[in-house]
Every structure is written in structure tokens, then in C-alpha cells.
Amino acid sequence: MNAQTIPPTPAALLRAAGIKVTQPRLRVLGALRAATRPMSHAELEALLGDVDRVTLYRILDTLADHGLATKATDVRGVFRFSATDMPRPHDDHVHFRCSRCGGVFCLKAAPPPPPRLPRGFRLEEADFDLRGVCAKCSGRTS
């Protein structure tokens, strides 16, 4: 029980989680831990090259099920995964989505304090999602 400053290898993490150590899983977990922001399935697929689409979906779900990754949906409703215990810079956020051009703007405003949740609910992430018309689009009346 000595303090570990060396980050655990993907293989050690998989073993510790009690799931088989396979080549695809090592690559996915490695990529996830190397990433600086939550990654979508499409991004990981492009990054890893030749992993099977379905296998990648399943590996990501498995990692999330065993606590090695966090699964969250982004503003567009697309799943994004990040390695657990990795620092996540863009976590809580205020977004503005332009309903005309579809652009997403990240506002610098701090997200408001979350309301009290019903008993048993555990908060993990919060997005304050605003929609309207951005400066550029509100210029042209269309």
C-alpha cells in the first residue's frame, strides 16, 4: 500500500477492473487516456484506424460499465467518452446554440449552481444550454 505516482498502464487498469486484456481494449483505453477532451466514437475510430466500428462501441460501453471510462452525451446528443480519473477541462459548461446557423458558442459565464435533486439522484455533469439566434444570424433578417 505504497503511494503510486506512476500512472497505471491500460493493461493494469483492465486487469484491476476484472475484464480481459485484449489488444483492441488496450488501444482504446490508451487513446482515451491520451486524449485531452471527451472523445466521440467517430473521433476514436478515425484515431485508431482499423478497429471495427461495432467492437469500438462495445469496448467503450464495457469500459464505462467497469468504471474505466465516463460516458456522457454532448450538446448534439452524441456520446462522448473520457478516461476516468483523467482531468477534464471542459466539463461544466454554458453553451449557446444558434437555431439558425447551428453554430455552438461556449460562453465564458460560469454555470449556475445546480438545483437540489430528489433523494438518490447523483449529479455528474451539468450543462446550461441556451438556444436563440447568434449575432451574425440576427444581423441578416432573412
Add this chain to the structure above:
Amino acid sequence: MNAQTIPPTPAALLRAAGIKVTQPRLRVLGALRAATRPMSHAELEALLGDVDRVTLYRILDTLADHGLATKATDVRGVFRFSATDMPRPHDDHVHFRCSRCGGVFCLKAAPPPPPRLPRGFRLEEADFDLRGVCAKCSGRTS
């Protein structure tokens, strides 16, 4: 300039917007104005029966472009349309999405006041979107 208490017919609205009055448009706008909540493409398609999928998408976009409908994305990222100037009961909202079972819970808490927007931005809707684990899912450790 006399006060109109009679709601305008879909046909009158289409004409006023300067777009052609067609059968599919009348049906879509009618359904939208009869609906009590923002409708997804799939819901409208089921409701209307035999409108072409693509035509329905295009009609909805046309109505939105001409101010007769409002296009917004729901929590899942799916477009929802509502007739403009119709009362929309579920507009501003606090949602909690369970990252494990995917369930959406509508919290009774009032949405927080929106932050100040950059110049030129016009706010139309706001969602305070929380994610985490719901009471039922946090029961079973899995």
C-alpha cells in the same frame, strides 16, 4: 386594426408568410397548431399518416424559415417543432438525464436566470441539463 380573437387559419398564415398554400403544408401546420407540445419529425409523421418523410422535413424547415414554426433540439438532440405564437407549456425546463438507464426526469426546480449574452445574441430558449445517475440506478451498484 381591430382586435382579432378568432385564430388565423393555417391557409391564412401560409399566405401571410408569402409561401404557397399546399395540402401537405396545411396538414403539417394544422397538426403543429393542434399539438400541445413541441413535436418531433417522427411524431408528426405518425400523426399525419401518409406524408412523405422528406417532404415533411422540408415543410418543417420552410415553416421555421418563415416564422410560422420554431425549430429547437430536445435533450436527445432531436429536432422538435412547435407552431409560433402558440402557448408552449414545457418551454423552459430543468432536465435530469440518467447516464445509466437513459431516463429523463423533469425537475420542478425553476431554471436559473440566463447569463448575460454577447452583443447581438438573442435568447429564445434555455435548458438546464443535468446528467448523473438516477435514484433507481444508483441503488444497484452494477
Add this chain to the structure above:
DNA sequence: GAGCAAATGCAACAAAGTTGCATTTGCGTG
């Protein structure tokens, strides 16, 4: 009523996921 642009309908495609099934692989056991 004729002509033309606009709108519709159809086929096809794209992105994001899911499901079923056959094959391969990890790994505990002898």
C-alpha cells in the same frame, strides 16, 4: 386556361447506434 417556378415524392446516401451470429482469442486448468 397556359406556363413556370415552386413544391412534392422517390431513391439514395450519411452519421450514430444496435443486434445477431460465426469466428477468434484470453486465460485458467490440468
Add this chain to the structure above:
DNA sequence: CACGCAAATGCAACTTTGTTGCATTTGCTC
């Protein structure tokens, strides 16, 4: 070390949500 079995992978196919191209039909103006 090799054997066997469950677990993981890879492939094909299908779903949902949305978009694009093109031929045909329809609304509206003259």
C-alpha cells in the same frame, strides 16, 4: 505447455434521424 470454454471480436444487417439529387406534380399569375 496445450486444451477448452467463455468472453471478445469482426462481419452483416437493420434502425433512427436527417440530407441531397432529380423527375414529376401542383399552385399561382398572367
